[in-house]
Amino acid sequence: MRAAHRLTQRVATRQASAIAPTAGQGVNPAPTHMLPPVSLLVEQPEVGAFNPPKRLLMGPGPGNAHPRVHAAMALPQIGHMDGAFLQMAEEIKEMLRYAWQTKNPFTVPCSGTGSAAWEALCANLTSPGDKHLVLVNGYFGLRHCDMASRYGAEIIKLEKPWGEVFTPEEVDAACAEHKPDMIWVAHAETSTGACQPMDQLGEIARNHDCLLAADTVTSIGGLPVRLDEWGVDAAYAGGQKALSCPPGIAPLTFGDRALTKMDKRTAAGEQVKNWYLDMNMIKQYLVVNDFGVPRVYHHTAPISMAYALREALGILTEEGLEASWSRHRDAAEFFWNELEKIGLECHVDWEHRLPTLTTVKIPEGIDGGKVVTYLRENYNIEIAGGLGALAGKVWRIGLMGYNARRENAALVCAALRDALDAQGYYRAPGLLYPSRQHSRSSFHGSA
Amino acid sequence: MRAAHRLTQRVATRQASAIAPTAGQGVNPAPTHMLPPVSLLVEQPEVGAFNPPKRLLMGPGPGNAHPRVHAAMALPQIGHMDGAFLQMAEEIKEMLRYAWQTKNPFTVPCSGTGSAAWEALCANLTSPGDKHLVLVNGYFGLRHCDMASRYGAEIIKLEKPWGEVFTPEEVDAACAEHKPDMIWVAHAETSTGACQPMDQLGEIARNHDCLLAADTVTSIGGLPVRLDEWGVDAAYAGGQKALSCPPGIAPLTFGDRALTKMDKRTAAGEQVKNWYLDMNMIKQYLVVNDFGVPRVYHHTAPISMAYALREALGILTEEGLEASWSRHRDAAEFFWNELEKIGLECHVDWEHRLPTLTTVKIPEGIDGGKVVTYLRENYNIEIAGGLGALAGKVWRIGLMGYNARRENAALVCAALRDALDAQGYYRAPGLLYPSRQHSRSSFHGSA
Numbered sequence: 001m002r003a004a005h006r007l008t009q010r011v012a013t014r015q016a017s018a019i020a021p022t023a024g025q026g027v028n029p030a031p032t033h034m035l036p037p038v039s040l041l042v043e044q045p046e047v048g049a050f051n052p053p054k055r056l057l058m059g060p061g062p063g064n065a066h067p068r069v070h071a072a073m074a075l076p077q078i079g080h081m082d083g084a085f086l087q088m089a090e091e092i093k094e095m096l097r098y099a100w101q102t103k104n105p106f107t108v109p110c111s112g113t114g115s116a117a118w119e120a121l122c123a124n125l126t127s128p129g130d131k132h133l134v135l136v137n138g139y140f141g142l143r144h145c146d147m148a149s150r151y152g153a154e155i156i157k158l159e160k161p162w163g164e165v166f167t168p169e170e171v172d173a174a175c176a177e178h179k180p181d182m183i184w185v186a187h188a189e190t191s192t193g194a195c196q197p198m199d200q201l202g203e204i205a206r207n208h209d210c211l212l213a214a215d216t217v218t219s220i221g222g223l224p225v226r227l228d229e230w231g232v233d234a235a236y237a238g239g240q241k242a243l244s245c246p247p248g249i250a251p252l253t254f255g256d257r258a259l260t261k262m263d264k265r266t267a268a269g270e271q272v273k274n275w276y277l278d279m280n281m282i283k284q285y286l287v288v289n290d291f292g293v294p295r296v297y298h299h300t301a302p303i304s305m306a307y308a309l310r311e312a313l314g315i316l317t318e319e320g321l322e323a324s325w326s327r328h329r330d331a332a333e334f335f336w337n338e339l340e341k342i343g344l345e346c347h348v349d350w351e352h353r354l355p356t357l358t359t360v361k362i363p364e365g366i367d368g369g370k371v372v373t374y375l376r377e378n379y380n381i382e383i384a385g386g387l388g389a390l391a392g393k394v395w396r397i398g399l400m401g402y403n404a405r406r407e408n409a410a411l412v413c414a415a416l417r418d419a420l421d422a423q424g425y426y427r428a429p430g431l432l433y434p435s436r437q438h439s440r441s442s443f444h445g446s447a
Numbered sequence: 448m449r450a451a452h453r454l455t456q457r458v459a460t461r462q463a464s465a466i467a468p469t470a471g472q473g474v475n476p477a478p479t480h481m482l483p484p485v486s487l488l489v490e491q492p493e494v495g496a497f498n499p500p501k502r503l504l505m506g507p508g509p510g511n512a513h514p515r516v517h518a519a520m521a522l523p524q525i526g527h528m529d530g531a532f533l534q535m536a537e538e539i540k541e542m543l544r545y546a547w548q549t550k551n552p553f554t555v556p557c558s559g560t561g562s563a564a565w566e567a568l569c570a571n572l573t574s575p576g577d578k579h580l581v582l583v584n585g586y587f588g589l590r591h592c593d594m595a596s597r598y599g600a601e602i603i604k605l606e607k608p609w610g611e612v613f614t615p616e617e618v619d620a621a622c623a624e625h626k627p628d629m630i631w632v633a634h635a636e637t638s639t640g641a642c643q644p645m646d647q648l649g650e651i652a653r654n655h656d657c658l659l660a661a662d663t664v665t666s667i668g669g670l671p672v673r674l675d676e677w678g679v680d681a682a683y684a685g686g687q688k689a690l691s692c693p694p695g696i697a698p699l700t701f702g703d704r705a706l707t708k709m710d711k712r713t714a715a716g717e718q719v720k721n722w723y724l725d726m727n728m729i730k731q732y733l734v735v736n737d738f739g740v741p742r743v744y745h746h747t748a749p750i751s752m753a754y755a756l757r758e759a760l761g762i763l764t765e766e767g768l769e770a771s772w773s774r775h776r777d778a779a780e781f782f783w784n785e786l787e788k789i790g791l792e793c794h795v796d797w798e799h800r801l802p803t804l805t806t807v808k809i810p811e812g813i814d815g816g817k818v819v820t821y822l823r824e825n826y827n828i829e830i831a832g833g834l835g836a837l838a839g840k841v842w843r844i845g846l847m848g849y850n851a852r853r854e855n856a857a858l859v860c861a862a863l864r865d866a867l868d869a870q871g872y873y874r875a876p877g878l879l880y881p882s883r884q885h886s887r888s889s890f891h892g893s894a
Binding site for chain 1: 485487488489490491492494496497499500501502504506508509510511512517518519520521522523524525526527528529531532535538541542544545547548549550558559560561562563565566569590593594597598671673675676685687693694695696718719720721722723744746747748749750751752754755757758760761764767768769823829831834
């Protein structure tokens with residue numbers, strides 16, 4: 001056995017002397033806490049302190065969390081059945097309803113990252129054989145096809161080129177043809193940066209007697225989301241984007257029509273094929289005030305992550321939804337204009353661009369992956385490449401939550417300009433920042 | 448719209464003045480970030496700062512996290528695909544192997560609480576129609592029956608009174624009779640405080656050609672766990688018990704025989720019926736060094752919780768496994784002796800008691816729930832009542848991780864004594880602390 005470092009040995013010595021045998025009580029066997037010497041199959045590894053690099057997280061998420069959110073995670077643990085915890089969960093629920101603009105009583109944090117809340121939506125609202133009309137215009141549409149099919153959904157894909165959005169007429173026609181049980185749509189497609197107009201979709205879902213489910217992971221808090229006015233029946237989100245929370249806890253909301261679907265499944269003897277995310281059970285733990293049943297333990301909630309989400313939502317509530325939406329919009333428009341100045345184009349049309357996540361076209365002749373590496377190595381900035389059909393074609397750059405500020409947009413543009421120069425990128429003289437000599441590229445030692 | 452407090456208005460004013468329109472570039476439409484005045488369906492809620500009560504968490508978990516773990520969560524976010532994050536995940540995996548005493552390459556943190564890792568075990572290692580021999584001697588055995596049956600397992604219960612343990616002969620005979628595909632056992636039954644001897648179970652599983660799965664949620668770090676020597680094929684744990692980490696990230700390990708089962712399922716075209724916890728996909732994200740495939744994004748990992756688990760495991764590694772086991776044993780034996788002094792009895796026989804979690808019999812005539820409330824209200828101490836068959840019969844008191852110290856055991860005993868006095872509990876004169884007059888009960892205003 002190797003000592004991890006010198007501290008270890010001091011601790012071990014102190015402990016050995018502190019463990020004096022308890023005086024025998026004459027009833028129990030002699031104290032056994034001085035365990036016999038043991039041999040370990042796996043030896044004590046040598047691991048030092050963890051020093052994460054400083055990063056400005058300008059990719060598709062996580063973003064940098066708000067410092068107050070980090071501070072909240074330093075607050076001491078309380079139990080998941082403690083009245084103080086359950087009261088705090090109520091505050092989270094209330095602020096989630098505000099952020100989503102919904103009155104749904106069933107609005108809860110799930111114990112996992114955004115994909116866990118998504119899985120919960122699939123597990124609870126899919127009967128085997130249900131038809132899901134999936135609006136696929138990006139990577140995450142494909143993920144829904146995969147996820148929902150595992151719960152027995154028959155998948156009908158309505159497809160568009162990645163970066164475009166669907167018209168209500170297209171959705172209506174597909175519903176008329178296929179008679180789905182659920183329409184799934186990404187309000188904010190994190191792989192493409194496109195924002196799907198949601199008007200009329202709720203009406204279409206009602207006309208065709210199906211549920212409308214929406215992915216709002218990259219929109220909640222950062223741009224107008226109005227679940228009730230849109231007629232969305234079920235939605236999920238993530239904390240690590242415009243809410244400035246670390247990933248690890250994920251909002252989920254079900255409206256009346258979704259709850260009716262759950263009740264019908266229960267009445268038909270259909271069990272949710274996922275214990276951890278069974279919302280019939282979570283309901284008894286988290287939704288008592290609305291449903292009038294006693295609180296029942298289900299699983300241990302992620303205490304510190306709940307503190308984090310509460311603080312993140314508190315910050316959003318203090319700022320005000322409209323102010324947060326404006327701030328995101330301002331930073332994004334500033335960014336888009338700065339990109340133009342260095343000759344870069346956005347992948348998505350102006351009117352359908354997400355303020356939270358911009359896809360920037362990689363210019364011809366430029367190695368996009370090298371630019372990502374250059375920004376990380378020279379500026380400690382994280383941006384991401386494209387996924388799936390957009391791999392190698394775009395960069396994904398986020399301006400979300402705490403990071404949605406002009407100074408970050410300006411810095412990313414300056415770093416991009418340098419990275420492009422390092423690859424000898426030519427910019428026309430008409431641009432605000434035309435090409436200059438490439439002295440820096442050799443200085444930085446990259447091509 | 449109501450202002451949450453005065454700060455809100457100041458922030459809003461500052462923001463409005465900061466958002467001067469970006470100079471028009473002549474190409475795009477006029478900036479739209481000055482969004483038109485909006486009406487909100489759900490108004491800004493009034494939520495103040497969160498002040499969790501100070502609690503000494505002496506129930507079945509979570510316990511109080513180590514202060515260094517809280518400090519680790521304050522470190523800034525990095526991305527889940529950042530090389531620095533993936534390197535840190537490798538350190539987590541290495542230290543988990545140490546804590547569990549296993550050489551399994553597939554040893555990963557799952558993105559959820561302990562039950563998520565458990566669900567992952569069920570989802571990945573259960574083929575529809577598989578027989579699970581479930582050793583039920585407590586609440587968590589019943590949970591496995593529920594969870595595994597959702598993935599199509601046929602459940603065979605081997606039952607014992609809650610608080611007792613199984614002999615190898617009993618398990619062997621049940622295997623011979625039922626020919627199961629998996630034996631599930633709680634090494635540490637958190638509902639009863641019983642520690643299941645694990646010797647011979649691995650051999651029995653091999654003799655009957657089935658997997659051995661173990662719940663080590665309340666044992667990892669706190670008492671000897673030797674997965675490889677025991678022949679355990681798959682196990683999961685929680686962070687919030689003897690590892691002194693908050694809940695929200697959960698260790699999972701699969702040995703060769705478990706991985707073979709996964710591969711057989713894949714070869715047979717069986718899909719894991721859970722996208723979030725599909726270990727075939729997680730393997731491509733977290734286990735590249737061992738399997739030689741490139742890292743592939745699956746879902747956003749819980750960054751801060753990973754920092755927390757790494758720090759918690761680092762603390763365990765510094766102390767040393769044997770020292771941690773000894774410390775837990777010492778605190779527990781001290782506690783058991785102190786309990787005797789006030790006339791309280793443990794539910795589990797001395798030789799099968801968990802040092803991490805003690806079930807204490809509620810004396811006749813005492814309202815156990817009132818004692819729990821008394822400790823919380825008068826001492827800010829959390830203990831828990833029994834679950835299922837032990838509801839109303841025992842208290843569950845934990846000495847886990849950072850909290851496994853004599854001073855905590857002494858304080859809980861003092862508080863219990865006071866709470867019992869408040870209910871007029873009679874202690875025989877022969878005890879170290881015989882009954883005294885009940886003047887305190889009226890002083891505290893509870894009966």
